[in-house]
Amino acid sequence: QEDTPIARFLRYLQFNTAHPNPNYADPVSFLISQANAIGLQARTLEFTPSKPLLLLTWPGSNPSLPSVLFNSHLDSVPAEPSKWIYPPFSATLAPDGKIYARGAQDDKCIAMQYLEAIRNLKADGFTPLRTVHISYVPDEEIGGFDGSAKFAKSKEFEDLNVGFVLDEGQASTGDEFRVFYADRSPWGLIIKATGDPGHGSRLYDNGAMENLMKSVEVITKFRESQFDIVKSGEAMNSEVISVNPVYLKAGIPSPTGFVMNMQPSEAEAGFDLRLPPTADPDLIKKRIAEEWAPARRNMTYELIEKGPIRDDLDRPLMTLTNDSNPWWPVFKQAIEAAGGKLSRPEILASTTDARFMRQRGIPALGFSPMINTPILLHDHNEFLKDTVYLRGIEVYESVISSLSSFKGESY
Numbered sequence: 001q002e003d004t005p006i007a008r009f010l011r012y013l014q015f016n017t018a019h020p021n022p023n024y025a026d027p028v029s030f031l032i033s034q035a036n037a038i039g040l041q042a043r044t045l046e047f048t049p050s051k052p053l054l055l056l057t058w059p060g061s062n063p064s065l066p067s068v069l070f071n072s073h074l075d076s077v078p079a080e081p082s083k084w085i086y087p088p089f090s091a092t093l094a095p096d097g098k099i100y101a102r103g104a105q106d107d108k109c110i111a112m113q114y115l116e117a118i119r120n121l122k123a124d125g126f127t128p129l130r131t132v133h134i135s136y137v138p139d140e141e142i143g144g145f146d147g148s149a150k151f152a153k154s155k156e157f158e159d160l161n162v163g164f165v166l167d168e169g170q171a172s173t174g175d176e177f178r179v180f181y182a183d184r185s186p187w188g189l190i191i192k193a194t195g196d197p198g199h200g201s202r203l204y205d206n207g208a209m210e211n212l213m214k215s216v217e218v219i220t221k222f223r224e225s226q227f228d229i230v231k232s233g234e235a236m237n238s239e240v241i242s243v244n245p246v247y248l249k250a251g252i253p254s255p256t257g258f259v260m261n262m263q264p265s266e267a268e269a270g271f272d273l274r275l276p277p278t279a280d281p282d283l284i285k286k287r288i289a290e291e292w293a294p295a296r297r298n299m300t301y302e303l304i305e306k307g308p309i310r311d312d313l314d315r316p317l318m319t320l321t322n323d324s325n326p327w328w329p330v331f332k333q334a335i336e337a338a339g340g341k342l343s344r345p346e347i348l349a350s351t352t353d354a355r356f357m358r359q360r361g362i363p364a365l366g367f368s369p370m371i372n373t374p375i376l377l378h379d380h381n382e383f384l385k386d387t388v389y390l391r392g393i394e395v396y397e398s399v400i401s402s403l404s405s406f407k408g409e410s411y
């Protein structure tokens with residue numbers, strides 16, 4: 001078997017790390033063998049049984065300076081093989097150079113690019129001033145609660161003395177690299193309605209279905225108001241509050257489907273909500289209680305807040321992208337030194353583990369070096385072109401060498 005950057009990427013893509021049963025053990029062993037070959041220290045932490053977190057370390061010449069951490073997640077979202085042109089965990093390199101695999105963009109590319117960049121820097125004789133850590137964490141795709149959330153609060157993490165974090169970003173369809181300074185905070189909202197049951201032929205007020213449908217209407221109006229702001233060009237998708245229905249549950253089951261002539265006494269709906277760091281969570285909570293699931297319509301609700309909204313010092317979870325953040329110009333210049341250009345920093349529409357690092361007050365940027373690439377994370381036929389992948393390694397050589405050489409004493 002050949003041993004090239006692309007061959008190693010393909011091998012990493014072939015581990016089936018899809019939820020709900022991600023294989024964590026085999027990719028971790030593979031990464032440890034890669035770390036050994038490159039000459040990096042490796043240790044496995046287990047904050048939750050069977051959910052390993054792999055930490056690789058390249059010691060700096062001045063280990064008393066805060067370190068830099070490069071993060072990626074081990075797990076992937078599921079894929080529907082019948083809807084792919086190649087099996088999602090075969091990691092097929094097509095004749096046009098496209099590498100098809102679940103995880104090719106999200107985010108096994110950066111996982112291996114970090115290692116390839118360090119391999120090349122070592123071969124060039126580069127030694128970092130600051131210690132460089134690479135973390136491979138479990139469970140990002142399901143919220144990170146058994147992975148990064150515990151890691152960021154651990155003694156082990158504290159001891160790393162991390163000054164700056166790079167985590168995953170998203171592909172860019174144009175010529176400029178995208179960079180993300182914040183995530184939106186995810187909430188799960190379940191609304192439930194109750195009402196009188198009755199014959200399917202009766203018209204009466206306050207049935208569970210009627211109560212739920214009214215809420216769905218109100219929520220849909222709010223969703224449209226937010227989407228209109230995006231459509232008019234006033235804000236980007238990730239700058240407004242999104243609320244999307246993800247399930248509806250009602251009806252009385254029968255062997256052939258549902259009973260048709262009974263109006264049910266209970267009905268519920270689930271929504272995915274995302275709040276940009278500028279949103280006021282209390283206002284949305286008030287809206288939910290008074291308009292979306294009001295007790296006067298016999299409604300109750302459950303709000304699942306999936307992670308922090310503000311940091312330990314009660315500031316919004318945002319990393320500054322101006323010169324008041326000393327890491328920002330270092331990062332930006334590293335991209336430019338590699339011949340790249342950054343587009344205007346953005347909020348990420350979805351959510352990553354970076355929020356747990358930002359919660360600790362550590363500056364963290366989301367970045368995945370993929371330009372001229374369609375955004376295919378969580379989609380069918382996720383792919384990354386070989387040339388884009390290889391170019392990303394060069395970009396990280398510049399980024400890792402610049403960040404690890406940054407002299408600022410107090411950061």
Ligand SMILES: CSCC[C@H](NC=O)C(=O)O
Nearest residue numbers: 141142143186306350351
């Ligand atoms: C509930 S947090 C889930 C995190 C997940 N991350 C990637 O897709 C997301 O849905 O954004």
Ligand SMILES: [Zn+2]
Nearest residue numbers: 073106107168
């Ligand atoms: Zn991801």
Ligand SMILES: [Zn+2]
Nearest residue numbers: 077106141377
């Ligand atoms: Zn994902």
